[in-house]
Amino acid sequence: MNIRKSLAVAGAALAVATSALSFAAPASAAARDGVCDSGEFCLYYNSDNEGSISDFTGSIDDYGAEQPSCYDFKGAGSGKGLCVKNEAASVWNRSDETVRVYFNSNFAGSYQDFAAGAKGNLNSTLKNNNASHQFSPSSRTNLSYALYQTSGGSVTCGFDGYTTTPGRHEGIDIARSVGSDVHALVAGTVTYVAQGSTGSGGLSTIAVYNSSLNKTVIYLHTAPRSGVSVGDSISRGQIIADESWHGVSSSSAAHTHVEVRNGRQTHASLSVNDPTLDNPDPTSFWNSQGYNEK
Structure with a gap:
């Protein structure tokens, strides 16, 4: 086998190994892409963690109500492209912090807490009535x-x-x-x-x-x-x-x-x-x- 061919074979083997390692590595929080990665808090369009996903790595005090400026559902499935405000039905908290979902913008009104790792449906007050969420919510009440x-x-x-x-x-x-x-x-x-x-x-x-x-x-x-x-x-x-x-x-x-x-x-x-x-x-x-x- 000549040197050029040997290098090509070695390079191909390295690429396969690298690909395998990349495939095996767990997903981690990245840009909002409609995939619920580790470290993220995710809203689902449907109950029971079904439908399109909107993923977040931090608090949002107002989702916005109109495209193109609102936070929207990005994942495949029902609801994709819709603004998440007043449209979410369930969540998955893959972060290591408690996340609180609020009825109103600016972290106000009725709320529901989701502990780190929790999956679940929004309660009857918040289902399709979600306007903001907060990581590690304060125990203080808004004036x-x-x-x-x-x-x-x-x-x-x-x-x-x-x-x-x-x-x-x-x-x-x-x-x-x-x-x-x-x-x-x-x-x-x-x-x-x-x-x-x-x-x-x-x-x-x-x-x-x-x-x-x-x-x-x-x-x-x-x-x-x-x-x-x-x-x-x-x-x-x-x-x-x-x-x-x-x-x-x-x-x-x-x-x-x-x-x-x-x-x-x-x-x-x-x-x-x-x-x-x-x-x-x-x-x-x-x-x-x-x-x-x-």
Whole structure:
């Protein structure tokens, strides 16, 4: 056998060996390709892990609802090419972390957890009603959920989050819909209540002071419940008001302004047209109380 032929035979043998090794190696998480590889979390279009697959290696806070920008089912089978939002029926969690599937975008609303390695169907609430998922979900509750004790709320302006309004925003604005129950986020004693009225000139206020934390949480723009009075002891989660537009120009801009102040206070700090922040960033406080600023 000549040298050229010997090299060709050796090369072919090496290629076969390499191919065999490649074939034997287990699949691992890679680009989203519609195959549920090790390390991935996968949504299935049908129940019992049937139909097209959409595979992920991390958290997604909003799947999107329209092509071409949405996350879609990529694998072969029923559902291929459809956006996964509100279309998934089962999952396989091949990652080494717990993954939580949520009813709403931004990791909010009802949810179902899947431990590492778990396969299963989405429950009746989440089947075809999935909007986001989160790897290693936090045990904290989103402020927008806790304030209204139901899904559908969202943060509309964060702390110091003004973009077109002059001044520095001293709290967090959260909105859901006019008439939604507003719940106390922290227990304490009511130090001030102003009923206010709808429209830009009728600002309402509820101030609740927690002596052990030495913090006052202030709620603006709501319609305070008639039974809430100065001196009342308020428990965490207690209904104290309804969402409204007291001190806001129109009902379409209704929201609840939630503000954290140091010490015992009765009124909110000035935000609009005030260039100086009086309150500290509340993120660490809310986190310590079991909340995410979402």
